[in-house]
Amino acid sequence: MSITACYQCGLCTGICPKRLVTRYSPRRDLEKTLLAQQGIDLWSCLTCGLCSQYCPQGVGYLDFMRDARRGQKPEAECIAHKSVFNLVSRLMLTFPEKSGVPTDFKGERDDTSPVGYFPGCIDFLDSFLEVGTGFRPIGESALKLINAAGITPRVMGLKCCGHDELWQGNQEAFEALRRHNTGAIQASGIKTLVASCAECTRTFAIDYSLDIEVLHISQFLERNSGKLSFKGEGTVTYHDPCRLGRHLQIFDPPRNLLASVKGVRVAELANSREDCQCCGISAWLGCSTESKALLVKKLEEAEQTGAATLLTACTKCLAHLNCVLNEKPPLREFKVAVQDITSFLADRLA
Amino acid sequence: MNTFLVVGGGITGMQAALDLSRLGGKVTLLEREGELGGNVRRLHKLFPRGESAADLLRATRALIEKGNIEVVTGRQIARAAAQPSGYRIELTGNGTALEVRGVVLATGFDPFDPAVIEEYGYGRFKDVLTAFEIEEMMRGGKVLRPSQGTAPGRISFLQCVGSRDRRTNRYCSYFCCTYAIKEAMALKVLHPGAEISILYMDVRTPYLYENLYTEARELGIRFIRSRVSGMYESEGLINLDLENTLTGESQILQSDLVVLAIGGVPSAGTGELAAQFNLPLSDQGFFKIDEFPVTTAAAGVFVAGAASGMKDIPLCLAEASASALQASAFAGETKP
Numbered sequence: 001m002s003i004t005a006c007y008q009c010g011l012c013t014g015i016c017p018k019r020l021v022t023r024y025s026p027r028r029d030l031e032k033t034l035l036a037q038q039g040i041d042l043w044s045c046l047t048c049g050l051c052s053q054y055c056p057q058g059v060g061y062l063d064f065m066r067d068a069r070r071g072q073k074p075e076a077e078c079i080a081h082k083s084v085f086n087l088v089s090r091l092m093l094t095f096p097e098k099s100g101v102p103t104d105f106k107g108e109r110d111d112t113s114p115v116g117y118f119p120g121c122i123d124f125l126d127s128f129l130e131v132g133t134g135f136r137p138i139g140e141s142a143l144k145l146i147n148a149a150g151i152t153p154r155v156m157g158l159k160c161c162g163h164d165e166l167w168q169g170n171q172e173a174f175e176a177l178r179r180h181n182t183g184a185i186q187a188s189g190i191k192t193l194v195a196s197c198a199e200c201t202r203t204f205a206i207d208y209s210l211d212i213e214v215l216h217i218s219q220f221l222e223r224n225s226g227k228l229s230f231k232g233e234g235t236v237t238y239h240d241p242c243r244l245g246r247h248l249q250i251f252d253p254p255r256n257l258l259a260s261v262k263g264v265r266v267a268e269l270a271n272s273r274e275d276c277q278c279c280g281i282s283a284w285l286g287c288s289t290e291s292k293a294l295l296v297k298k299l300e301e302a303e304q305t306g307a308a309t310l311l312t313a314c315t316k317c318l319a320h321l322n323c324v325l326n327e328k329p330p331l332r333e334f335k336v337a338v339q340d341i342t343s344f345l346a347d348r349l350a
Numbered sequence: 351m352n353t354f355l356v357v358g359g360g361i362t363g364m365q366a367a368l369d370l371s372r373l374g375g376k377v378t379l380l381e382r383e384g385e386l387g388g389n390v391r392r393l394h395k396l397f398p399r400g401e402s403a404a405d406l407l408r409a410t411r412a413l414i415e416k417g418n419i420e421v422v423t424g425r426q427i428a429r430a431a432a433q434p435s436g437y438r439i440e441l442t443g444n445g446t447a448l449e450v451r452g453v454v455l456a457t458g459f460d461p462f463d464p465a466v467i468e469e470y471g472y473g474r475f476k477d478v479l480t481a482f483e484i485e486e487m488m489r490g491g492k493v494l495r496p497s498q499g500t501a502p503g504r505i506s507f508l509q510c511v512g513s514r515d516r517r518t519n520r521y522c523s524y525f526c527c528t529y530a531i532k533e534a535m536a537l538k539v540l541h542p543g544a545e546i547s548i549l550y551m552d553v554r555t556p557y558l559y560e561n562l563y564t565e566a567r568e569l570g571i572r573f574i575r576s577r578v579s580g581m582y583e584s585e586g587l588i589n590l591d592l593e594n595t596l597t598g599e600s601q602i603l604q605s606d607l608v609v610l611a612i613g614g615v616p617s618a619g620t621g622e623l624a625a626q627f628n629l630p631l632s633d634q635g636f637f638k639i640d641e642f643p644v645t646t647a648a649a650g651v652f653v654a655g656a657a658s659g660m661k662d663i664p665l666c667l668a669e670a671s672a673s674a675l676q677a678s679a680f681a682g683e684t685k686p
Contacts, residue, residue, distance in 0.1 A: 007514075009551045010593035014579030019593075019600055028598055054469075054579065056515035 003064050005057040006030045012051035012061065017277050018044050020297075021290040026051050026061055033068070043074045043285050047167055048278035049246035062247070069169035079168065080287035081128060086168070088124050089160035093176050100157035105136075107143030108152045115153040116190035117142055117217075118204075120197040121160055122315060131319050132326030133338070138315065141346030142196040142217055148349050149224040153194065158184055163199040163243075166207060167283035178208055185210060194220045196342045198241035198314035202248055216244055217342055218253040218313060230261035232348040237267045237307035238341070239298065239321075240276035241314030254313055254341055261348050267305035277301070279317040287320075295324045302336045311341045351376050352681040355439055355450040357427065357623065360388020362655030362666040363456035364410045369674030370454070371417035375681070378448055379419055380441070382426045382619075386411060388458050394488035396663060397532040398559055404489075422446075426619070430626040436650055436681075437627075452650045452677035455623060455637060456670065459614030459656040462512030462519070470511065470610060471581045475588055478581070478608040481507075481526070484533055493540055495607055497586065501541050502607035506590060507534060508578055509550040513613035521634050523613025525662040528559045530611040531566045538569050547572040547603065549592065574603070581608070614660045627651050634659065644673040652677050 012026040013019055022044060029040040045065045052061045076083065092099040102123045119139035126135045139155075146153050162177035185193060193210070195201045196217040205214040221228060238258060244250045251273045258266045271277050280294030281287055299321065302310035312318055321338040324331065352375050356367045359381025367379040379386070386407070390396075393403035414421065422441065429440040436451040461482050464472040472478050476497040479487075487493045495502050507530045513523040527550065534546045548566075550573060555563040567573070576592035583589070590603040616635040624631050627648050630638040637658045640647040644654050654673035655666035 007551060008595055009577035010575070010595035011577040011579050013593035013595075013600070014577065014591050025593065025598060027593065027595060054517075056510075056517065056577065058516045 001058040001060060003030050003033060003059050006034065006059050007057060009056060011054055011056065012059075015050055015054055017048060017050065017280075017294060018046055018290070021293045030059070030064070033064075040068065042069050042072055042169070043078050046242070046278045046280070046282050048242040048282070050275075050278070053246055053274060066167065069167065070171045072169040074168060074285060078285055080281070080284045083284075084128050085121070085124065085164060085284060086170070086173075088121070089162065089165055089177060090173055092159040093173065093180070096180060100159055103155040103157045105139045105143045105155060107140070108147050109143070109155055110152040111154045113152055113154045114189070114191040115146070115151055115194060116156040116185070116188060116192065117146060117153040117194045117196075118156040118158055118161075118200060120195060120200045120315060122197075125315060125319060129319055129323075131323040133318060133322040135315060135318070137343045138196050138340050141340075141343040142194075144346045144349070145217070145221055145228070145342065146194070148228055149221060150227045151224060154188070154190070156185070156188065156190070156193070161200045161203040162207075163203045164283045166203065168285065174207075182208055182210065185212065192220070196313075196340075198243035199316060201250075202243035205248060216248070216250055216253070216313065218257055219250060221345070222253040222256050225257070225260065228260070229350040230264075230345060230348045231350040232261050232264040234309070235265045235267050235305070235307040236309045236311050236344070237269055237302050237305040238272070239269065239279065239302070239310055239312040239317060240273060241312055241317050242276075242278050242282065244313050245276055246274060254311075257345060258311070258341070261345070262350070264348070267307050269301050269305060271301065279312075279320050281320050282316065291320075292324060295320055296331065299324060299334050299336060299338075303334065307336060309344070310336050310338045311344055312338065313341045315340070352451045352678070353449065354378070354452045354454065354677055354681070355380060355437070355448060356454045356456060358388065358456035358458055358657065359383075359386040359421070359423065360456065360458045360655070361390045361406070361410065361663060362458060362657075362670045363388070363454070364414060365667050365670035366454045366456050366654050366674050367419050368410065368413055368417055369671050370677060371419050373674060373678040375418070375678060377417070377419045378450070379414070379421045380425060380427070381421070381423045384424055386414075386421065386423070389461070390663070392482050392485055394485045395532070395536065397528050398562060427623065427626055432628070432648075451681035452652065453627070454673045454677055455627075455651065455653045455657050456655050456673070457617045457620060457623065457657045459660060460617045462523075462612040462615050464511050464610045464612055467511065467518065469580050470508070470578070471583070471588070472610060475581070475583050475608070477588055477606060478610065480610050480612045481529060481533055482612065484537075484609050488533070488536060488540075493537060493607075501544070503541075503544055504605045505534075505537055505541075505544055505546045505607045505609065506603055506605040507546070507548040507609045507611055508590075509548065509611045510577070511610040511612045512615070514551065519613060519615065519634065521660065522554060523660040524554075525660065526611040526613055527554045528562060528662065530609070531555065531562050531571070533609065534571045535562070535566050535569060538571065545572070547574050547605075549574050549576050549578055549590070549603075551575070551577055574601075576601075614656060617657070620657070632659065644669055644676055650677070650680055
């Protein structure tokens, strides 16, 4: 529903995770927008989609926020890591023929396969982040899992999907990335595009207009699970990334895969599935003490399940949560590790 | 003499049967439960005048006994066949068949079941009750916290539960604001020291119910513009998460008794009845009115009261009388 349906009940602000730590009020900003007033807070929203899910009028706050940000620019200090990831994606546009994400992962591949796997920006995360976890293993794990399922994919050297540019309001950069990637995907002739990152999956599935199937790796593996068998031990819990869960309604495939790992128990977070709380940051916007408070809250929620490992399916959640775990000096001793579900599964192939 | 069937023996059906009888008809009043009275049986005192619901039912029943009305309880319609002169109706159970000229459907509503809204904790927290349960407690003369049996000190009413929400029902249930204010005022009498809050989106107290709203404010009942986003129990209290949308402040409102002002939904069986009489339903699942206020698309079938959408008792009674007049006119008994 368009925002004009808003009747100012305030449920959105009541339920907003950002409101727990700031004065952010989605309701107030909707009212200001409806009255054509200036001064709405464009950059606090995590775009997690929790408010829209519960909005009695079904106001599409995500679409509102995406459109409101279009053509606007956040303050430089608002963007974490000195905007280096924006530089990466824009450099890809500056050198259109020579740039793309690295694809040199070990594994069987076939450049005529109808299935394309896109690893996303993991190598660049490795280059610029020191958060105590590596990201390249996600790509290697994905290829290993797809191979184990009996499928030989091609690895797509696309450019950045443009997720962060889109949600930072840089429509121009996003459109350029989308144009380039759409052309490359069409030229490749693949029928299925598989991504191991929740943000890439959402962006290709919703924000591009591709006429091929876009799947998160958990969906792809669940669908091709005949040859897959996993073995492990201990208890894990799973965090639904906003992009995968509420944005794409992909809740069961990761859980079904985890349930198939013999010897591993899966405990649910107190707030899971549709109610899962955002990790605390999106699109590199607003890394702050406030977002850290949300990250710590998430880790505490994971600890309360008794799980040794909190799994996620989003490289950003993975980065942010590990950043808190590895803060120097340590905030405190956390009893939980955070790992990507793709790496976790690949390590437990029987 | 023309014969009529009134389906539903709540206050609306009782009034319709009474008026049809007064207009000269012979009436069968059909109630699927064991006794007449419907939802009003659960109520304590009625707005706006504060008369006793039990007294109203008693007085109406006494009039029905004097009228030309056959009351059939514990049965429903098994089959309805349109005929040139009306309907042939077969009842469940003993297979009784009736030939009637006109039919009034007064099947009312069912209270909304708030357990489907998980975040409200109905069924999980003992001290979260529906307004209908509060009415029943009031009939017994005491409203205490179910968890402890003690007097409530902080009572919060949540408005629009099951109403004005795309996840449940989009419509306004019409009566909840006024009954919540009525109950809040009665609770203020029972527990003068209690802090009572009504958490509302818009207060809808049409026409002179506005007086009740003003009286409630004068009594010190607080109105907090909000829609509760979550509820949790801590140290024996229910904590309500909300944004006061007028101040813009977030608030955790501690309450020891939470009253859910539930709306209404079409009564169970509305769809089957509609099929039996070949009647369309509205998007909300109530009987669809063809010509305001009580005439349907099926000749000789009229709908009164909450069966065509949520209403309060005075409106239901007005529609009951309107449907009796329309049905009589249709049957040639009288000219409207």
